[in-house]
Amino acid sequence: MTAFKQLQQHAKQISHFNHLAAICGWDQAAMMPAGGNQARSEAMAALSVHIHQLQTQPQLTEWYAQAETETLTDTDSAALREMKRQWQQATILPEALVQAKSLAGSKCEHAWRTQRGSNDWHGYEKNWAEVVKLSREEAQIRAEATGLSCYDAMLDIYEPGVTSTSLDTLFGDVKQWLPQMINSALEKQQQQRCIEPSGVFPAAQQKALGQSIMQLLQFDFNHGRLDESVHPFCGGVPQDVRITTRYSESEFVQSLMGIVHETGHARYEQGLPKLLAGQPAGEARSMGIHESQSLFFEMQLGRSAPFIEHLANNAHQHFSGQDSKLLSADNFQALYTKVERGFIRVDADELTYPAHVILRYEIERDLINGAVDHKDIPELWDSKMQQYLGLSTAGNFKDGCMQDIHWTDGAFGYFPSYTLGAMYAAQFMAAMQQTIDVDAAVRSGDLTPIFVWLEQHIWSKGSLLTTDQLVKQATGETLNANHFKAHLAARYL
Amino acid sequence: MTAFKQLQQHAKQISHFNHLAAICGWDQAAMMPAGGNQARSEAMAALSVHIHQLQTQPQLTEWYAQAETETLTDTDSAALREMKRQWQQATILPEALVQAKSLAGSKCEHAWRTQRGSNDWHGYEKNWAEVVKLSREEAQIRAEATGLSCYDAMLDIYEPGVTSTSLDTLFGDVKQWLPQMINSALEKQQQQRCIEPSGVFPAAQQKALGQSIMQLLQFDFNHGRLDESVHPFCGGVPQDVRITTRYSESEFVQSLMGIVHETGHARYEQGLPKLLAGQPAGEARSMGIHESQSLFFEMQLGRSAPFIEHLANNAHQHFSGQDSKLLSADNFQALYTKVERGFIRVDADELTYPAHVILRYEIERDLINGAVDHKDIPELWDSKMQQYLGLSTAGNFKDGCMQDIHWTDGAFGYFPSYTLGAMYAAQFMAAMQQTIDVDAAVRSGDLTPIFVWLEQHIWSKGSLLTTDQLVKQATGETLNANHFKAHLAARYL
Ligand SMILES: [Zn+2]
Numbered sequence A, B: 001m002t003a004f005k006q007l008q009q010h011a012k013q014i015s016h017f018n019h020l021a022a023i024c025g026w027d028q029a030a031m032m033p034a035g036g037n038q039a040r041s042e043a044m045a046a047l048s049v050h051i052h053q054l055q056t057q058p059q060l061t062e063w064y065a066q067a068e069t070e071t072l073t074d075t076d077s078a079a080l081r082e083m084k085r086q087w088q089q090a091t092i093l094p095e096a097l098v099q100a101k102s103l104a105g106s107k108c109e110h111a112w113r114t115q116r117g118s119n120d121w122h123g124y125e126k127n128w129a130e131v132v133k134l135s136r137e138e139a140q141i142r143a144e145a146t147g148l149s150c151y152d153a154m155l156d157i158y159e160p161g162v163t164s165t166s167l168d169t170l171f172g173d174v175k176q177w178l179p180q181m182i183n184s185a186l187e188k189q190q191q192q193r194c195i196e197p198s199g200v201f202p203a204a205q206q207k208a209l210g211q212s213i214m215q216l217l218q219f220d221f222n223h224g225r226l227d228e229s230v231h232p233f234c235g236g237v238p239q240d241v242r243i244t245t246r247y248s249e250s251e252f253v254q255s256l257m258g259i260v261h262e263t264g265h266a267r268y269e270q271g272l273p274k275l276l277a278g279q280p281a282g283e284a285r286s287m288g289i290h291e292s293q294s295l296f297f298e299m300q301l302g303r304s305a306p307f308i309e310h311l312a313n314n315a316h317q318h319f320s321g322q323d324s325k326l327l328s329a330d331n332f333q334a335l336y337t338k339v340e341r342g343f344i345r346v347d348a349d350e351l352t353y354p355a356h357v358i359l360r361y362e363i364e365r366d367l368i369n370g371a372v373d374h375k376d377i378p379e380l381w382d383s384k385m386q387q388y389l390g391l392s393t394a395g396n397f398k399d400g401c402m403q404d405i406h407w408t409d410g411a412f413g414y415f416p417s418y419t420l421g422a423m424y425a426a427q428f429m430a431a432m433q434q435t436i437d438v439d440a441a442v443r444s445g446d447l448t449p450i451f452v453w454l455e456q457h458i459w460s461k462g463s464l465l466t467t468d469q470l471v472k473q474a475t476g477e478t479l480n481a482n483h484f485k486a487h488l489a490a491r492y493l
């Protein structure tokens, strides 16, 4: 057997255990009674250790060296590249650092859950200092191994190929027009009135409504489910994708659009190349591309006029007896495109969201590169919030730099994916519209042409191409902010 | 570290992977969409291989040898005994035989799923011959390793300590009075009329009813769930027990009592000794003792007059508007104690059930010991059915020796557990009644004294005692058929 084949079999083996981790993780979030948590956490930890052992087996070094001398097809070369990438990610850091960071991160996150509520920056900062220190060590090691700058080496975990140079350009572009666009949108919406849902919207009815929309979006229920969890997510495996949502019975708009978002993630997973199942090359390209699919569903499709019509019609059917003005397409459109300057990223609308991400990007970039100290973050946060959104967070840590979970355990480099996803999505839509009348397809209720395009250009590619190649082949150009700007202008100006 | 401690840590490690297997197995039966099956089966197979590797690691031989020289407490001696037992079970058979039997069993079972429907004994018999041959080889190897007879070595897998000598005595006793008791019961019930459920009993209402009964039975919902699957079972782990049922909307009696049964299994699991969690000594004693708990719930408690009152009252609350005669306690009692001679074991009532088991026991004992040939089974089956239940299965294979799944993949030695369980349950009840007014406790709606007794005498013992010790300590005598006979006579004569 060739070394490449051996590596493939080994990757398949790892994927089986990742499968079990994904299902048990889903169960833990969506099904498990609270009393099962301790035993489950221990079992999952044992599984993690086993997966890590598989990923770092000594003979892999030789297999990779051997495989690079073998003659491979293009597909196999890409498969080798992606296996090797995952192997390098698994072996790049010394065990001691991984454990120290994991410990410091858990400690910081755990304390943060109460410190945030009491606005306790000083308590938080004590734990967080260690997380930042260890993350910088991590970045240093990754930088040496990859030849990238410290922060870029962290970016590379989530968004391979993207650098701070490219982000500075992309986000620099957005920064130039976004604050003014937010002003104009707010002005335009000043006399707009929307009716907020009030009353009771039973979870069972919301679920049925969500499922009808998932059907419209051609979610494959033979290879997936919809359930509930406190924090919505898309999990499972491509052959069995588990998405979750959370119902509040006092309103339905959040959960409904949340389902559209997760369905985007899910269809990407369901559409990944089946022939490469269980191989790194058959996995999703990156966090940013994953988010591009959920945001394509949520923002590009989900908030388009013809899709809003479907939402309104379906809501009418499932919430008969509710105020018909509330359930009108006009009101849905108003609710789903309402712009508001706010402190909290996860509550932000489509238009203000990039400001939250760019702010975080700039801060974490400088923090990891050592240009700023962790003690300076609250002040930096306040000044950037004032600059981008006209809001001050002076003294308000809990709605400022303490609001997100990401930094508490050192996931630096993740935030840019959100806005990269939004940009990719806009660029994909622009490209798609050159050959498909998207609005007409949505209006007809048969969205097949849209999904065929996505499957052909994005889903079926898995990780065979680099992100740059993928975007260029799909859209004819590399990622830029023009389509994103045009999309936002068309919707909000 | 002592060898004993090393063995304990190793056992704990194995239990983590068994935990994952239990949850993913539950998910496969209760949650997974059909399209996920192939990938899941592959992942579960990889997990099985990993667990088997852990169970058979070469250094264990030395650790066991070493541990036997170490000074241990009584509890630790029992813990060592049970670990060693599981290790021996895992290592006793050559890999090649395990694989051959698994293959032959899968092939036979798969074909059986269609052959049974078409009454195709000759097709079945061709595959089954191989299963029987390999099972005899297995029994032979087990016999040599344990010093037991061939069939007893198979019994030992499921019911350690029980031999065909003891079963011949126990079942021989039952055979003497059972046929006559069935006759008398049928005669007594001749003029009894019961109303069968008709109409629609929505699954959601049945589930709510089931949960209210689980509450009465003090199922711990913080450490378990109730869900649905085609074949009801009790799975998961002691910290998180997953029971399932299957609702037919045209009736509710089967599912309701099925839930009582599985709750018995579940409370045993939930009541196992927490200090021994993850160790073989902390696991359920045997198949027979497990079944004794489910049958204690289903037969001893569940069909008692005061429990039937609860069932009827709760059914009234959940099925308001249904015929009140149907939902009367008298009718419930009649429905749940109706005796009928039938072909099918899984549909059999409490009184005729032992006949089905004894028949299978006698046949499989002689088959594995080589006293009869697999070709002789249909004839033997027919003659024993006539003898015990007055029914002929001549030419009717599908309702005769082809009805059960157990033999298709060579699970010989399992059947006796069912009736052993019923006997243990009756003996436990008789002992309990010496100190507890069981009917009064049930009537009061607070069944705590009953569960305290079970926890103290059965659940908390895990596998620290042998089955014989367990039964003797709990009831003051070793297992015998007297209490079972008295119980059946009191209920049916
Ligand atoms: Zn997302």
Ligand SMILES: [Zn+2]
Binding pocket: B261, B265, B291, B294
């Ligand atoms: Zn049972």
